[in-house]
Amino acid sequence: MLTDQRHETILALLNQSKTVRLADLTEATGASESTIRRDLTDLEKQKKLKRIHGGASVITGKTEEAPLQERTLRDQGEKIVLGKAAADLISDHDTVFLDAGSTTAAIIPYITDRNITVVTNGLNIITALAGTGIKTYVLGGHVKSGTHAFVGAGAIASIQAYQFDKAFLGMNSVDAEFGYSTPDPEEALIKKQALDRAAESYVLADHTKLGETSFSKVASLDEATLITTDKADRELVDEISRETRVEVVTA
Template identity: 55%
Template sequence: MLTFERYEIILQLLEEKKVAKLAALVEATGASESTIRRDLTILENEQKLKRIHGGASLKKRKVEEPSMTEKVQYFAEEKREIGKKAANFIKSGDSIYIDAGTSTQAILPYIETKEIVIVTNGFNIIEEAIKRNFKTYVIGGYVKSGTHAFVGKGAVETIQQFRFDKAFIGTNGIDLDFGYSTPDPEEAQIKQLAIEQSNEAFVLADPSKFGEVSFAKFARLEQASIITSAITSADENAEYLERLAKETTVEVVNNDLHRND
């Protein structure tokens, strides 16, 4: 197969799936892993894709947002690990805010105590929390069809009535200069309020979020700790995590990197 034919197959697969693992690209092209890795580097340099842990993703527009159905399919193993780590920070008696999203949903199966209060703007979080018999409050507003998040004036007014011991927030982008960001300004406002009204805040991020910038900023990096997957430290994103640890005061929780004092 000619080089340009591999490129076409890689880009076509990404158009269909948005994210493709290395194994899937190898199978689709019949090329070796080393060849595909070189192809991905070239295509990334040409601004046609973004390399991520174990594969590649289509470059995202600033206001583009994956649906809940799409999010569930991406980085399932990493999200389970992130959820387990996040749950370790939750103690009996805590009042916690859990943001809408699939990374944040992954926390719930690993929470060991039932003596907590959960506040959320996520339809998926509500269902999971009720199933597990957690005391749960829901902020108002309207529900977005894509992310199943409650946003708008009602959500803002309701969340302002609460204060939290800890907040667990999802993100679409983490950038050294721009901070944490998400495509929708209305969701960004809810995330910002949750962080400001918490004693501690944690942003949960799978490997695809590093180096990304979305449309609406919701916090500076130092306003929250980052919980990510230890798997990330073994791939191309390790260098980015090292920069986060060295160039900022943010704490990165992935078993290897710690706060830069």
């Protein structure tokens, strides 16, 4: 991996989660600790980040409210792990669908130097991919105000033109009986379409989403592989894994 790409990856990762550990960076870039240390030294000299013991953090003008920051950090830790696990599933030359949302966005730092094509319906995904060299395609449609996902008839029409090797979806709720569900019917429709048009489908959900149900059903459990973390309740995971393949990664 080129030095510049490594630097980009580091900054992207940092942008995602405000703080990164050295181990995260070596894994994301495939470089050794020494190299990453040198990178961090360089980037700190460029005032792009601040080194901290064990890793690096974004440069922040003032300290934010501590408990809030801590909570988001913890959540993001889980997202990072899920993102990394998802990225490992992607092969070169794959065409993948990345659902709108912050969980799927966590995949991006790990794929910036990969030779793949991404199709998405999320504004945040496009923005995150904008700097990278990844070939990006976007679905048309109505820009939903809350999540900034592209939905509706236009999006449905757009997605028909594509076929994916893999689809990665965020999901609000995963229930052993009700399957995958999400609050917004229009987003559910797009997720379902993406899932149907992919050879392999994966749902990324942190431990808080398990055992929950939302208004709109997307699909039954067996239509996608679930990726979650070991923070999830053991019994819930067992129950779900009777229906579909579940990949549990350590947070």
